Amino acid sequence: MNKGMNVLGFCAGLLLALADQADAFGAEDCKITMAPVVEIDLPSRYRDGDKSRSEIDEELDAAVDQALEPIDGFVRALAEAANRTGREKGAENAASCIFDGLADWAFANALLKPVSLNGRLALSSRIAGMAAAYNRARKVSAPDFRSERAILDWFARLADGQIAFFDNNAPPMAATNNHRAWAGLAATQVGIATGSTSLIDWGAETNRLMICSANDDGSLPQEMKRRDKALHYQLHAVAPIIMTASLLQPLKSDSFDLCNGKLDAIVSFTVTALDRPEVVAERSGATQTFATKKEKLRAFQIAWLEPYLANRSNKDAEALAAAYRPLSNSSLGGNLTAIYHQATP
Secondary structure, three states: OOHHHHHHHHHHHHHHHHHHHHHOOOHHHOOOOOOOOOOEOOOOOEOOOOOOOOOEOHHHHHHHHHHHHHHHHHHHHHHHHHHHHHOOOOHHHHHHHHHHHHHHHHHOOOOOOOEOHHHHHHHHHHHHHHHHHHHHHHOOOOOOHHHHHHHHHHHHHHHHHHHHHHHHOOOOOHHHOHHHHHHHHHHHHHHHHHOOHHHHHHHHHHHHHHHHOOOOOOOOOOHHHOHHHHHHHHHHHHHHHHHHHHHHOOOOOOOOOHHHHHHHHHHHHHHHHHHOOHHHHHHHOOOOHHHHOOOOOOHHHHOOHHHHHOOOOOHHHHHHHHHHOOOEEOOOOEEHHHHHOOOOO
16 A cells, blocks of 8 residues: 555544644633623614605614614524534534524523514514524524523523514514514414414414415515615515525425415525616615615625525526625524535536
């Protein structure tokens, strides 16, 4: 046997072993150390008197982002740890990191104190992200009994609060737009975590409402009211709709086929609009931020393409996804390319 080949083989094996070791998630890699946030009191991002909810007040917008950052930082850290649960090395450590972080917030009754209207509207996507991280970690290991009980009870209380709000107190526009879609995803993720059929059913009914209310061309009527940000909010609504459909598919086989396949029309309209924003301008009556260059498409905004393409074939959607991969969104569960996309050999 060639000694040179032996040396090369040994070196290659050593490099792979070192890379695998470096990639392992250790206890010291756990970055979920954010102090629990108990109360959410947010101003509106929009200028007073703006019925379209599209005219951003820059000072208020910055204040909202600042107030949400401790929560968003927590959700991002959870997603980053969740991404490591799919690795061979350190997956259980990553899961434990998630469980410990969630338990800290659960025992502190985080996010359960009086919540303002705008805080309530912002909460659903954060609940969805936290529950998604838990569900990914749960595939690897389980928290201790006391922590698990606290986390699941906390999740249920958060989801129940959102359902009560959207069923009874949400403003008419929010009750049927992207905010409702995110609440549906939150209920579905928590329902999967807790085994609650009622939460899953509420999420499924919300998705039915959102999908079936779409215009025939796939535009979402409530988002088309948002003037120059109509496409921005169409994207924001499609994300939880697709994710919910994907989660429900093993439980409700029609989740992608509701209302004669309107979900496919929603996706086709959205993908087309990103290439030709004028199709949204025709609906909304305003040139879109993506056309005026006030906004540039970011990968997290189309992370939902991965669960969609795992269930459907769409050449334009695939081309868009390929141009931006890897696609990740912490509110949807982290790196969705790693979860759903099977690279072509």
